[in-house]
Amino acid sequence: MRLAEFILINMEPILQRWEDFARNLQSSYRLMDVLELRDHAKEILEEIAAELAYPDHERKLDLQGNTPAEVHADTRAVSGFTVDQLLSEFRALRASVLNLWSQRKKTATWFEVEDMSRFNAAIDRALAESVARYTEAQRQSQDIFLGIIGHDLRTPLSAINIGATYLMRSEDADAKLIQLGSRMFTSAVRMQEIIDNLLDFVRSRSGGGIPILLDAVDLRVVSEHIVDEFQVSSPGAVIRAEVTGDVRGRWDGARIGQVYQNLIGNAIQYGANTPVSVVTCGNDGEVVITVHNDGPPIPPAMQKNIFDPTRRGLSISTYSSNRKNMGLGLYIVREVVKSHSGTIEVSSNEKTGTTFTVRLPRLAE
Template sequence: MPEHPPIRLADFIEENMEQILQAWEDFARTIEPPALTMDDAALRDHARQMLHAFASDLATAQTALQQAEKSKGLAARGHRDTAAETHAEARLQSGYTVVQLVSEYRALRSSVLTLWSAVRTGVATDMADVTRFNEAVDQAVAESVARYEQMVKQSQNMFLAILGHDLRNPLGTVVSGSSFIMQAVDIPPKYVLAANRIFNSSQRMSRLIADLIDFTRTHLGPGIPVKVRQANLARVCRTVVDELRTSHPEQIVAMTAPEHLDAIFDEGRIAQVLSNLVGNAIQYGTHDAPVTVRMVADDRLVTLTVNNHGPVVPADRIPALFDPMVRMATDSPDTLVERTSLGLGLFIARQIVQAHDGRIEVVSDAQEGTTFTVTLPRQPETFLAPRPAPGRGGYAEEALARISPAG
């Protein structure tokens, strides 16, 4: 039997492209659901681009450092989307799962190596070529999975944003209708009581929806919108504390603050921060100890602290308190009914504080209780600077347009 001439894997891929593509296409047709948006030509085009990229990589010299980086999925890349990223987007739109996406690369790897093994010559370059090929495939898998995950998260956030926005109109009707019934004087008291309960429940739903919209804004766009002006920060905080005292008469809320404190800030957003922090302190603190709010300032900074006494937050849990969907731990059964939040309050508070060029910190121990400290500049140097959205346009821009403050 005649001996095949030596051939490098890069050359083999280029010379046997159609045979490799056919083997991969046969496998792709076995995956359910079948591709909804890609015909055979498009499927082959994606695979052809990736195979050309693999062959080009094999033919390019690399250093030991470059090889180590590639093995970790950290290879250098250009500014344009890679073929693997483009393929991931198309597969997501076709309804493929990430498991099915990865299985395609496994099939592509198998197709190349199985066909090449039939003609391999056993020269010293074989093992090096196989290693380089596997590294290139692994890099493509990493790029595809990363893009797939990014697109899934973007789609989920877009759905939540539009859902939250579209719920506001019917909820507004419920609030208006229940408020109208509450003011009636010619209906039985039991109906007024029912309307009052509907109104209060609708108000809680409205706050949940507002938190949901703020959360999706931080993921789809440049962050929570903030409109600043010079105002009396002490007055805003005092108003929030008075409102919480009214809604929680069972809890003592003590406040120490100057009568007047000028600063540049967004009144509504800072009120939202304080409402979240004090509400959190009331919910997780003990009713026999006061919640204490203190505000001090110098010419440059404002420091606002909110303290409560209750279960100590373990040190290992403190870094995660500001993550979304996280609630503080408590052993008190009295607070279980009140836990109707999404666990976004502290996350949103941190986003607002950071938008004001400030910071928020927390310490917790058995002696002093749990204290949240917000530090804000009285005159932020950088404010509302344009920041690119993490999304790639399209869905993200549509969602942001629908949940804009004017909407």
């Protein structure tokens, strides 16, 4: 008998073995979990049997186009299962089929080996589908969580902002209180930036990209405005700004301001007090912005993933330990540049220092 037929005929004992195994695996399995998983396991096995019997069979999908393995992962993600538990369920399913299959009277034919290896490949594929879906569901719920936190922090933060502004400007308060108000204000502005970055990160990671609003913009005005702000907020920093050629075009002015702000902010923060140079140069079809600083270069291994915080290992723990930064700045810069159909690259070494180069095409009406 071929394995496909064996699975269909022995569905009940296979599911029973699997259920015993699963109950041992996790004592807190609820009856609902078991019944639900029995249904899913049955569908996954039926699909595998069909695949073994007819290699080009059409895959069975539900009304939303999901495979049984994906539906199973969705259920597991919602019931709070860990990825390890999901993996063990598949291991149990595989073991339950193969144990029963090896116990029957053996005929030792060539197709047994072939059936087993095809069965393993099919289970692996179902497992991969389930894990991919589970990970995606986890990511989405993380994004929703981050989005809610970011959103809900805005209201209390604006109350702090109003209080700090009031203190800063009050005429009858003493100098100490005024200074306190001004520090609170600076911190609240920084918090606002972090929250905005977090919300942008969540939005663009969810596939929405960063929305932009095109308008006639003069990058000379944008860059000068940001450089002026830095001269007030970081009085010790030396910033040389230069504009050459025609730098007018259609972009999202506020978003390009964010690009300048993040790149210059980084150059000041990581440039070890070396002068920062900001050049905005208008060419025929594009404007090129370069931000340069000297100081310790970015290690080559880090340069590869510098625009991607998830690869650099962004986690709440690295954030909450000694670091004041979330590591989202360059990610957002790249997303803004991408939304403008532009490019960004970095070059960094001991000899020539660190330079970020942004190319922005002049966008049509």
